[in-house]
Amino acid sequence: MSRNLGPNPSISTATRRQLLAGAAAFAVTGLAAASATPGHAARSASPAASGLGAPLSRARNKEGIDRKTINRWAHDTWQSLVAMTDPETGLPADYIGESTTAPKRSRFTSPTNIGGYMWSTVVARELNIISASECRERLTRTLTTLAGLKHHEPSGMLYNWYDEATGEVITIWPENGNPVAPFMSSVDNGWFAAALMVVRNAEPKVAGLANTILGRMDFGIFYNKDARAGVAAGLLRGGFYDVKPTVETIQGNYLGKGPDVFYTMNHYDITNSEPRIATYIGIALGQIPPSHYFATMRVFPDTCDWSWQEQKPVGEHRTYMGIDVFEGAYTYRGMRIVPSWGGDMFEALMPDLFVPEATWAPKAWGINHPLTVRAQREFGLDEAQYGYWGFSPASHPNGGYSEWGVDILGMSSDGYPSDVERTSVDVGFEGCRPATNPTPAWGDGVVTPHAAFLAMEYEPQEAYDNLVKIENDLGAYGQGGFFDAVAVKSGTIARRYLSLDQAMVLGAIGNVFGNDVIRRNFVQGEVEAVIKPLIADEEFGAGLIG
Numbered sequence: 330m331s332r333n334l335g336p337n338p339s340i341s342t343a344t345r346r347q348l349l350a351g352a353a354a355f356a357v358t359g360l361a362a363a364s365a366t367p368g369h370a371a372r373s374a375s376p377a378a379s380g381l382g383a384p385l386s387r388a389r390n391k392e393g394i395d396r397k398t399i400n401r402w403a404h405d406t407w408q409s410l411v412a413m414t415d416p417e418t419g420l421p422a423d424y425i426g427e428s429t430t431a432p433k434r435s436r437f438t439s440p441t442n443i444g445g446y447m448w449s450t451v452v453a454r455e456l457n458i459i460s461a462s463e464c465r466e467r468l469t470r471t472l473t474t475l476a477g478l479k480h481h482e483p484s485g486m487l488y489n490w491y492d493e494a495t496g497e498v499i500t501i502w503p504e505n506g507n508p509v510a511p512f513m514s515s516v517d518n519g520w521f522a523a524a525l526m527v528v529r530n531a532e533p534k535v536a537g538l539a540n541t542i543l544g545r546m547d548f549g550i551f552y553n554k555d556a557r558a559g560v561a562a563g564l565l566r567g568g569f570y571d572v573k574p575t576v577e578t579i580q581g582n583y584l585g586k587g588p589d590v591f592y593t594m595n596h597y598d599i600t601n602s603e604p605r606i607a608t609y610i611g612i613a614l615g616q617i618p619p620s621h622y623f624a625t626m627r628v629f630p631d632t633c634d635w636s637w638q639e640q641k642p643v644g645e646h647r648t649y650m651g652i653d654v655f656e657g658a659y660t661y662r663g664m665r666i667v668p669s670w671g672g673d674m675f676e677a678l679m680p681d682l683f684v685p686e687a688t689w690a691p692k693a694w695g696i697n698h699p700l701t702v703r704a705q706r707e708f709g710l711d712e713a714q715y716g717y718w719g720f721s722p723a724s725h726p727n728g729g730y731s732e733w734g735v736d737i738l739g740m741s742s743d744g745y746p747s748d749v750e751r752t753s754v755d756v757g758f759e760g761c762r763p764a765t766n767p768t769p770a771w772g773d774g775v776v777t778p779h780a781a782f783l784a785m786e787y788e789p790q791e792a793y794d795n796l797v798k799i800e801n802d803l804g805a806y807g808q809g810g811f812f813d814a815v816a817v818k819s820g821t822i823a824r825r826y827l828s829l830d831q832a833m834v835l836g837a838i839g840n841v842f843g844n845d846v847i848r849r850n851f852v853q854g855e856v857e858a859v860i861k862p863l864i865a866d867e868e869f870g871a872g873l874i875g
Contacts, residue, residue: 394793396842400456402796402810403838407453409809409826410446410835413493419471420493421446427824429808436503438493438828440517444524445832447471448847451531452839455846465534472528472538481571483587485545486513487521489568510574513590515551515565515597519607522546523683523851526610530850548611550584552621556596561651562620564596565604565611599740600625601669601697605680612863613855619863620650627667627869628657629740636761637742639668639754644870658870661737662707664700665871671732672739674780675721675833677701681786682836683851690864697871701738702784706791708735713747713771715817717803718795719780720747723830724813724823726775733775733814748772749816773818778811779830782837789841810834 412429413421421442422434447468454464479498480487489512490499502509522543529539548565556564569590570578578591597604600622608625611617628642629635643665644657658665669676678698680686686694709718725731727749734745736754743753750772757764778799785792800806805815805822813830814823839846852860 391789391841393790398797399793399838399842403452403456403835403842404458405806405808406810406831406834406838407449407458409831410449410828412809413826413828413831414446415494418474418493418496419446419467420474420491420496421828422493424825424827425809427807427809427812427826429826434493436492436494437490437499439489439491440487440514440521442828442832443471443475444521445829445836447524448527448839449832449835451527451850452835452843452846454531455839455843465532468528468532468535469538472535472542475542476538480545481513481550481590482545483584484513484547484550485542486518486550488512489514489517510570510576511572512568512570512574513550514568515548515607516567516604518546518548519604519610522548522610523606526856527683527847527850530853531846547584547616548607548614549616550582550590551607552583552611552617553592553596554583554618556598557624560624562618562624564598564621564624565607565617567593567595567597569593598626599629599670600627601667602676603679606683609680609684609856609860613859615855619859620652622863623649623652623654623867627654628659630655631657633758633761636758638740638758639672639737639742639744640756641758641761642870647868649867654867656868656870658872659738660874661704662712663874664704665874666700666704666738667697667869667871668738668740669701669734670740671722671734671745672736672741673721673732673734673745674701674705674719674777674783678783678786679833682783682833682840682847684856684860685845685848685852686864687787689861690867692866692868693864693871694869697869699787700871700873702787702792704738705735705780705784706788706795708737708747709774709776713774715747715771715774715776717774717776717799717817719776719778719784719792720745721777721780721783723775723777723779724825724827725749726814726816726819726821726823731775733777748774749819749821773816773821775814775816777814777830778805779813779833779837782834785837785841 408429412432413425420438423438423442424435425432450464450467453459454461474496478496488498492499498511500509525539525543529536551565552563553566554563569592571590573591577594580589580591582589608622612619629638631642640659642657642659647654647656659668687698706718709715720733720735722732732745736744739745746752748771752769752771754769755765756767781792781795803815805812809826812822812824813827836847840848
């Protein structure tokens with residue numbers, strides 16, 4: 330989850346996606362005192378009324394999709410991951426350039442990147458891109474390296490940066506020589522653990538190795554039970570250092586095992602974002618209380634104290650496990666949607682690659698996920714009129730890395746932009762602040778193919794058609810599959826491959842066209858037994874209006 334921006338003294342060890350999607354989520358000590366009064370908006374449409382209750386990936390017709398094209402996309406994407414991976418260690422680089430035959434690797438990787446390579450290996454076997462024996466060989470090589478990597482021994486958590494060629498923890502950033510303080514991220518370790526849980530069930534011959542590594546991991550190290558005063562559950566910290574860094578931290582030890590660590594100042598306090606995977610895993614493994622799921626917020630309060638957020642939410646308060654939850658939502662084009670932090674596909678839908686959220690929570694994610702996809706599509710095609718859609722953090726076509734999203738669907742007041750010009754919409758906050766830019770003119774829109782692949786679970790035909798146009802009309806395709814991002818007006822292409830984004834592509838293909846290969850292996854055992862009943866009864870404020 331690292332990106333080529335490189336660290337600076339204040340954020341040297343945060344993951345790139347964590348910086349974009351999570352670092353702005355702040356500690357909420359004292360939030361209970363600022364809670365909103367019950368909302369007065371009418372209850373959102375039920376799943377039946379909205380027509381969105383059924384798992385759309387099963388209900389929609391995929392007959393218009395050319396399976397040969399899907400297979401070619403999957404094969405080429407896998408080749409990019411092979412090119413990224415060091416043949417000795419089995420660890421993937423964070424990114425490579427456009428060549429897969431003479432790859433120039435990034436010289437650093439993260440737990441998420443490693444996890445993405447492992448679940449992609451399972452998908453490649455499922456789709457008959459590689460043999461069962463090659464799958465076992467690759468997983469064995471990677472897991473053997475992982476078993477010997479330096480890690481935080483009391484919690485079992487991996488550090489955030491390793492050299493993919495040596496497995497050494499990175500303390501000097503290879504791109505610019507800046508110092509890096511070794512750090513453990515709750516999000517990155519969440520994705521890594523998710524991959525281990527897929528692998529142990531998908532390939533029994535490596536289950537012992539995977540379970541040994543998973544068995545030493547305890548997500549309780551991140552869980553601050555006192556993060557929300559007056560609320561009967563806490564939140565996850567962004568991460569911790571095992572040696573005091575130069576940035577501001579707070580000393581402590583939530584496990585009560587081993588020496589104190591130095592925690593980041595932020596907690597992850599919203600539900601519709603990537604830390605959700607660490608939440609699910611920690612709860613399923615009995616390391617975090619189930620009530621933590623309801624301590625995270627669906628949307629920030631609707632009072633003027635919170636009027637900095639993108640728009641005023643509407644909704645009701647409901648109680649789950651003794652916790653008051655504001656089931657609010659944002660309004661967009663006749664829809665009410667529980668937003669993510671940045672309005673991007675990655676935060677909203679990547680956890681859904683592993684947990685069948687729409688099926689297990691039909692009144693919550695079963696409504697919100699399809700509407701999120703629909704809103705992204707309508708924004709790209711109808712509102713911004715880019716001609717293409719799919720917005721998520723990825724490479725910048727002009728160099729480096731950036732956040733991309735649909736601003737109006739994100740809680741952040743300055744949002745994740747959808748274009749190179751970083752155009753921001755501001756619809757105001759009724760009763761608190763006026764709108765300053767409710768109908769902006771959109772510029773050179775940036776679409777990210779992995780976002781369209783994530784959408785394929787809910788709009789397979791529409792996502793497929795969009796991707797065909799991105800390949801054929803924009804030319805954003807190379808030896809290793811779709812390039813990472815493309816600016817549609819100028820035609821400028823980020824001609825490189827990022828391991829996490831390619832792993833999301835393969836994960837999505839594996840679920841939609843490989844019989845839910847990621848999900849069915851991830852949920853076996855404790856995940857289904859614990860998480861399915863936990864999320865089953867919640868009712869989001871999402872739905873169609875009218």
